[in-house]
Amino acid sequence: MKTKEHKWMRKIQRGNRRAFKQLFDRYSDYAHRTAYAITKNQHDAADVVQETFIKVYRYAHTFDQNKSFRPWFYRILVNEAKRLFQKLSKDPIQVETDKLEHYYSPEILPDFEYLDQAMDQLNDHERVILVLKYVQLFTEKEIADILELKVNTVKSRLYRARQKLKSIMGGIDHVE
Numbered sequence: 001m002k003t004k005e006h007k008w009m010r011k012i013q014r015g016n017r018r019a020f021k022q023l024f025d026r027y028s029d030y031a032h033r034t035a036y037a038i039t040k041n042q043h044d045a046a047d048v049v050q051e052t053f054i055k056v057y058r059y060a061h062t063f064d065q066n067k068s069f070r071p072w073f074y075r076i077l078v079n080e081a082k083r084l085f086q087k088l089s090k091d092p093i094q095v096e097t098d099k100l101e102h103y104y105s106p107e108i109l110p111d112f113e114y115l116d117q118a119m120d121q122l123n124d125h126e127r128v129i130l131v132l133k134y135v136q137l138f139t140e141k142e143i144a145d146i147l148e149l150k151v152n153t154v155k156s157r158l159y160r161a162r163q164k165l166k167s168i169m170g171g172i173d174h175v176e
Contacts, residue, residue: 005069012060020057028053030136031077037131038081040120048084052077074136075146078128085124118168126161133158 004026011019031052035045055076063072119127132138132146140158144151 003069006065009060009063009069010065012057013063023056024053027073031073034074034077034131034136035081037119037135038078038124038128039084044084044088048077048080051080051083055080068142070136071138071142071145074132074138075148078132078146081124081128118165121168122161122164125157126164129154129157130161130165 005023008019008023012023028049031049032045035048035052036042039045039048052073056073059076063069119130122130129143129147132143133140138146140151140154143149143158144154147154149157
């Protein structure tokens with residue numbers, strides 16, 4: 001695999017800060033959108049992204065050049081979001097009213113506000129897995145690698161999260 005990301009990571013492993021800036025410029029918007037979709041809070045999303053890039057730089061030496069970059073990167077991001085959720089579980093959770101509308105075209109999601117409200121009703125695990133699948137477009141295998149789960153576990157969690165989302169949106173009855 002000889003992608004731009006692999007080249008940047010080799011350079012970052014050698015301490016090249018310009019390569020890190022290039023990687024940051026390429027992934028920071030995507031990372032922020034994903035972090036916001038998970039945390040539902042601009043400030044928390046910014047914290048998650050900042051910590052993610054700090055860890056990418058600090059642990060660049062652990063990146064396996066024989067593997068794909070995106071799952072490695074998003075595993076770090078999801079782990080940072082989990083760390084934040086653990087911290088926030090001790091503190092009152094602050095939820096912003098900002099919507100994700102400016103990230104997605106209205107033609108793609110015409111009832112975005114309704115979908116966003118439904119996503120708010122999912123728990124963190126359900127929201128994370130749906131964001132990885134339908135916002136970041138990861139495969140079940142990649143999601144399994146990111147979340148450190150078995151592929152069948154990812155498939156069943158995706159199924160349950162979709163069923164719950166459908167139920168919330170009035171599509172089916174949800175059974176727990």
